Amino acid sequence: xxxxxxxxxxxxxxxxxxxxxxxxxxxxxxxxxVFTVDPVSASIVLVTFQEKGGTATVRVVTGHAVQExxxxxxxxxxxxxxxxxxxxxxxxxxxxx
Amino acid sequence: STTISSSTDTETDSVxxxxxxxxxxxxxxxxxxxxxxxxxxxxxxxxxxxxKVNAVFGASDIDxxxxxxxxxxxxxxxxxxxxxxxxxxxxxxFDL
Numbered sequence: 001x002x003x004x005x006x007x008x009x010x011x012x013x014x015x016x017x018x019x020x021x022x023x024x025x026x027x028x029x030x031x032x033x034v035f036t037v038d039p040v041s042a043s044i045v046l047v048t049f050q051e052k053g054g055t056a057t058v059r060v061v062t063g064h065a066v067q068e069x070x071x072x073x074x075x076x077x078x079x080x081x082x083x084x085x086x087x088x089x090x091x092x093x094x095x096x097x
Numbered sequence: 098s099t100t101i102s103s104s105t106d107t108e109t110d111s112v113x114x115x116x117x118x119x120x121x122x123x124x125x126x127x128x129x130x131x132x133x134x135x136x137x138x139x140x141x142x143x144x145x146x147x148x149k150v151n152a153v154f155g156a157s158d159i160d161x162x163x164x165x166x167x168x169x170x171x172x173x174x175x176x177x178x179x180x181x182x183x184x185x186x187x188x189x190x191f192d193l
Contacts, residue, residue, distance in 0.1 A: 008117060009117050009120035009121040010116060010117055010120045011141070013120045015122075016124075024187050025189065026145070026147065028143070028187060030188065034148065035127060036124050036127035036128050036131065037106055037128075038124065038125065038127065038161065039120075039124045039125050039126065039128075040160060040161060041161040043161065045128065045131050055193060056192070056193045057191075057192050057193075058131065058135070058190065058191055058192070059188055059189070059192065060131065060188065060189050060190070061187065061188050062184075062187060062189075064184060065188070077144055086134075086193055087130040087134050088130065089126070
C-alpha cells in the first residue's frame with residue numbers, strides 16, 4: 001500500500017462512509033465507520049455507534065501513526081446519514097467568519 | 098526538453114484539480130466539525146509507549162500540530178492547562 005499520508009484527497013474519499021480496520025503504530029488496531037480524513041494531517045476519523053442510547057464513540061487515528069487501512073464493509077445511505085447527523089449542526093446552523 | 102500540452106490536456110487537468118479541491122474542502126470541513134464536536138469533551142489520548150492520558154479538549158492549531166487541553170491527568174498528577182504535541186499521539190477518542 002502506498003503510504004497513507006501520500007494519498008490524494010480523491011483517494012481518501014473512497015474510504016468515507018465505509019467500515020474499515022486501521023492498523024497503527026505499535027500494532028494497535030481500530031475499526032469503525034470513516035467520517036472523514038483530514039487532508040492536512042491525514043488523520044482518519046472513525047465512528048462506532050452504540051446500539052443502546054444512540055451514542056457514538058469517535059476515534060481519530062493521527063495520520064503519521066496510520067500503517068494500513070483495510071475496507072471491511074461498504075456503507076449505504078443510512079450510514080452516511082447517521083455519520084452526518086453525528087457531527088453536523090441541527091437546524092441548518094450556518095458557520096461564518 | 099520542453100513539453101507543451103495541448104489545450105484539451107489543460108482542460109482535463111483543470112477539471113481534475115477542481116474535483117480534487119472539492120474533495121479536499123469537503124474532507125477538511127468534516128474534520129473541523131469533528132474538532133468542534135470534541136470541544137469541552139473528556140478525551141482519552143493514546144500516546145507512544147502505550148501511555149494513556151485523559152484531558153478536556155480545548156482547541157487545536159490550524160496545522161493540527163498541537164492540542165490545547167485542560168485537566169490533563171498524568172501519572173504524576175493533574176496538569177491544569179497543557180499543550181499536547183500531536184506527533185506524540187497515536188489516537189484520541191471521545192463519546193458523543
